[in-house]
Amino acid sequence: MLLNTDEDLQVTRTPIDNSIYVERVLANSQNISQTLKLAKSAQLKWKKTTLNQRKKMCLAMVNAFIENSDEIALQLSYMMGRPIKYALSEVSGMAQRARHMINIAKDSLKTIKISSNKNITSYIKREPLGIVFVIAPWNYPYLTAINSIIPAIMAGNTVILKHSSQTPLCAEQFEKAFEQANFPKGVFQYLHLSHGNTEVIIKQNKVDYVSFTGSVAGGKAIENACNGHFMGLGLELGGKDPAYVCDDAHLKHAVETCIDGAFFNSGQSCCGIERIYVAEQIFDEFVEQATELVKQYKLGSPLDVDTTLGPMVNSKPADFIREQIHHAVIAGAKTHINPENFPLDKEGSAYLAPQILTHVDHTMDIMTKESFGPVVGIMKVRSDKQAIELMNDSEFGLTASVFTKDTDRAITIGEQLETGTFFMNRCDYLDPSLAWTGVKNSGRGCTLSTLGYGVLTRPKSFYLKTKI
Structure with a gap:
């Protein structure tokens, strides 16, 4: 050319x-x-x-x-x-x-x-x-x-x-x-x-x-x-894709799938998981397992074969997420990952430590505004009804995921969600035989x-x- x-x-x-x-x-x-x-x-x-x-x-x-x-x-x-x-x-x-x-x-x-x-x-x-x-x-x-x-x-x-x-x-x-x-x-x-x-x-x-x-x-x-x-x-x-982990979910599978969906590609995925709602009966155990899993990530140069979490595309979106996390903490959120364990994470750098937040709610940008990076908020819910309301409380609607052993329950929930694609026991995936589409601002x-x-x-x- x-x-x-x-x-x-x-x-x-x-x-x-x-x-x-x-x-x-x-x-x-x-x-x-x-x-x-x-x-x-x-x-x-x-x-x-x-x-x-x-x-x-x-x-x-x-x-x-x-x-x-x-x-x-x-x-x-x-x-x-x-x-x-x-x-x-x-x-x-x-x-x-x-x-x-x-x-x-x-x-x-x-x-x-x-x-x-x-x-x-x-x-x-x-x-x-x-x-x-x-x-x-x-x-x-x-x-x-x-x-x-x-x-x-x-x-x-x-x-x-x-x-x-x-x-x-x-x-x-x-x-x-x-x-x-x-x-x-x-x-x-x-x-x-x-x-x-x-x-x-x-x-x-x-x-x-x-x-x-x-x-x-x-x-x-x-x-x-x-x-x-x-x-x-x-x-x-855009997207702010949610996952809901029901009280009957296969917990280990739900943790591994949700965390991979949230942090793969440094969280820079169109249909990455950006918010997780977990049934109160299993909430503490889910957060504990998720935290231990995230601590195992290795932040480093993408050219290093041992690296599992590379830098974000540049420092600007990384600093944006640092700011999101900062404001969430001021509003009462709790962080579960110590950034000091990821020494490449410095303000103004594209390298950003992964982060899990709890004690979050929908007054915080971290649960409503697109992050597009390695951070996820996890919120406790009391019922399917509350989970559905929270999952639909978004300007976006690209994908949504539910983790449960009950197919009928999953379908009942999925039919009430405002989303382009609904997953049961999976997330962050495109099946080319299905239409890839979004609703609302997605x-x-x-x-x-x-x-x-x-x-x-x-x-x-x-x-x-x-x-x-």
């Missing part, structure tokens, strides 16, 4: 030591115009290819991608701080999710037959939208992007990817894999963009669908840019599953009167 060197420079600093890791020149108006023009012309040809051709090429892209797994994993550790021992899981997870979406394309895009008799034939076809603009985040840079990239291309669209300024190499790794799979030029492209030029692309009304994953503020900016253009829009935004639209294909295509109805 040719970019003019007199344009603005995008600098990516690694959270390992805040040194410069990547520098890229941002796209200018000429680059943007050329990219949009190529995407348009490529789509007119790509939509005429057969589904089998697209499947073969997309599978080849996935194979090319995973052949570069070690380099991709190392780049992830440098760009966003994930421990190297876990970084490869995103590569394999991306491949698994992509293959699932490729394999369900035939059924997801099949023609719907309405009627057929000697006089009338009617059916509904799915047609591609055109150009899909994917705006991806840094925290799971491959898993989030692939949710839209693969179904968009399998449906006959072309894709332009704008990745986070923290993870620019992810866009380049995608392009490398598409090139190795011999995709026609223009079917997949990326642009390194400023926020301003990202909005400019949308406002030009030359893309047909925008898929955005990011903050609520970012979602509002994208929605404003789309205003008046009638294009499709999918938003995956977003709109959906990705994954057969429904994910629906938003990336338009229905076209045929009514054929064959005899007059």
